[in-house]
Amino acid sequence: MGKKLLIHNDNVPGIATLEVYRQNGGYASVEKALKTMTPADVVEEVKKSGLRGRGGAGFPTGMKWSFLAKPEGVERYLVCNADESEPGTFKDRYLMEKIPHALIEGMITSSYALGAKTSYIYIRGEYFYVARIVEKAIDEAYAAGLLGKNILGTNFSHDCYVQVGAGAYICGEETALLESLEGKRGNPRIKPPFPAIAGLYGCPTVVNNVETIAAVCPIVMMGGDEYAKIGIGRSTGTKLISASGHINKPGVYEIELGLPVEEFIYSEEYCGGIINGRKLKAVVAGGSSVPILPAELILKNDKGEARLMSYESLSEGGFATGTMLGSGGFIVYDETTSIVKNLYTFARFYHHESCGQCSPCREGTGWMEKILHRIVEGQGKPSDVDLLWDIQRKIEGNTICPLGDAAAWPVASAIRHFRHEFEEYINHPERIKDVKHYYSVHQLAGA
């Protein structure tokens, strides 16, 4: 049983309320930080912890915090990125829904470290009921003197608000999120300047993922050095993994980084193996944008070593044979899955979510979807696979924000590892409708 720091209390009845949360040690980090530490101390502990951004990019949080500009007389903001929209990812929702105070506590402690008087939690619009839970928790925190003026009798005052989005994956990109928070279209900004210099309303801003912010509380409590002992190498601490797809036990699991992938998929403690005892075919390990890997490469890397759930181990071998930990959206596909059809759902997603600002993404995502649609409908052309490859290559790296890469990588990896399946679709369209195997055959009860 690995260590749990974030959701260890998720089954305590009433943990969503302030009272029960505090009875279980909640808000201790606020108490400790505000009363016994300077803001710089908190930043230092986060640096020492080796905590990396849990939203997907994995950038060291302490470093991000230390980049925050602190000009005299200018407001600074902390913005929590709760626009969880990466297909396969639902951990932030789980955390906010089950233990909303864990986020609020992290917001207060982190804001203290950053010197932010105001913070916003930007929650995707579809999570409306979650926003309601978080708002309720915020109200409780205000009532208990944990938010507002002179928190816990200290000099630190802080206001925290929820903002709901309205349906746009792109708002998970931090500058698009800031645009959206300013009441605009979620078009990513052209960087530089980075938010640390000019973010919300042009003021220095830190944008962190829900899980990242929540992780600050245990770090403050146990100290950065202790936190850094958990996990493996530069992948320190614990990570929430959203497990879905063809597994027996889909759900959110907190793992110690470094857990073997095989154990995660097959052990009863986690995914509980593949449904109906079928064989594993492929895995998307970190949300839809990371490269899909076939079973043999996700369980072991190209050197034959066991692959671990860590930033480094998953990316071992580069994109040729590796992938990324990303947001921890772990989607498992069994042997019945059509990789091509699955890819089509991703391509359709990215087409739908492209903001339209820059040409390669705006035009390229739609083009890829159209080609994939043609292929899954049995109308593919022999040249389509190479064309797809070429289009994704021309999108990758050439766009304003990472959505272009996110749209390109799934296409590239599916072709890289499953080219034969595309060719089968194109060369034998008659088999598509006849062979059940080409559709996901997990049938609903009563279907």
Next chain:
Amino acid sequence: MAKVTIDGHSIEVPDGTTILQAARMLVDNNPEVDAKVAPPTMCYYSKLKTSGGYCRTCVVKVTKGSEKDPRPMPKPVASCRTTVMDGMEVVNITSPEVLEARKGVVEFLLINHPLDCPICDQAGECHLQDLGYEHGLAKTRYDFSRRTFNQIDIGPYIKLHMTRCIMCFRCIKVADQITNNRYQGMLFRGDASEISTYIEKAVDNDFSGNVIDVCPVGALTDRTFRFKSRVWFTKPMDAHRNCTKCSGKAAVWLKGNDVLRVTARKDQWGEAIDWICNECRFEKKDAKDWVIEKPSHIDRHSVISQNHYENLAQLKLDISKQQKQIAGKK
């Protein structure tokens, strides 16, 4: 000051200069430098704040970040939005990778473009035409139906032909920055995005006509010039008039003695030198309204220049010859 090297040519530029501006300075100040060292642009417009970065046509590779931090930048960058650092080294036309990326951008810009140049008023002075000619593929690989929109009249003077739009955002920035209100905007998203007023509204204010000049393609055209002539059959002349609203300095496009249209004067990068007002642009279509100065200086390589001037050198020669002749006669 920062020293930057682009395709092997070095130049010192003030801090805060973008790679693109530096490249243009290089070309402007050194006749021996190939003009193509300055990356092509479709959305950047030096006179519009925050323009650029969208079309990705001007991407370049930074092979050395700066003297202080020589690491190369991992991805191609938009040269119009990336400022130079001292000691920076950049590759544009000397990098096959950049040219390949640019070719990709051109293809993306063209897949949904109607390619209706034969009936487009912009043909001959269209930046997309030039770009396609130089960097594009001779054959399209896109075999799906293209995105189309209905044409709309936005007011009595401007035609919006959204199907041709490449989403450069320039017209939005013109409305925000040089007019007193904005009626059109970017609606919807992804490849369904469009420039629109949403509900039919006339764009009405004194400087709205400038959106026509900044539009790099034929998406916004002058209704008073619609189908009057191919641009290469008209003669652009620098002209001015006393105007209370704008500088009154414009280019009038003549056919015989008729003023078929009026536009801003453009610099060598195709950008308007002075914004002009709607009165000058749309209402003054009589040669008598204008004091004609001289033939407009045009050195774009596209068809627009073909009827008038073989090339820049030739033009300069002709003018100096004429001046000498005039001086001789006196």
Next chain:
Amino acid sequence: MSNEIKFNEETLALVHKMIKRYPEGKHKSALLPILHIAQAEFGGWLSPETMDYVASILNIKPIEVYEVASFYSMYNLKPVGKCLLEVCRTSSCWTRGAEDVVRHLEKKLGIKEGETTADGMFTIKTVECLGSCGSAPMLQCGASYHENLTMEKVDNLLEEYRAIGKQRSYTDMDYKNTL
């Protein structure tokens, strides 16, 4: 629901509470939440009149509202049924039978995806990942997530919503009391 596009006192107070969350002069930040409220109040969609009204409240140009409203997928620019059934169809839900859910709804309601039933009760819409991958397949109606769907569950849901929809639009139920 009144025909006049104007918030009542209570809602207006809520709107002003929203605006106060942002610094002086940054009231445009409240546009997204206010559009949600407006959509809930004025028939489940954003008509040009509704958007113009929101623009006037925030003192911004109407085009700024159109730009935003047309960008985000949760704002309906055309009328929808009282119960908008949004079925997720991205990878994880697809592996768990999202296509079957859509087909079942289509059969049951006699309409195609994107259409509204003749009585104006239901609209079927397919949407991209709603972050319910671990409890797939799922559909969202109003603010409610309905997860781990089976055909039986879908049938029951339709009955439930039909009963609620007869009284009021789904949007009234959730948005107003919470923001």
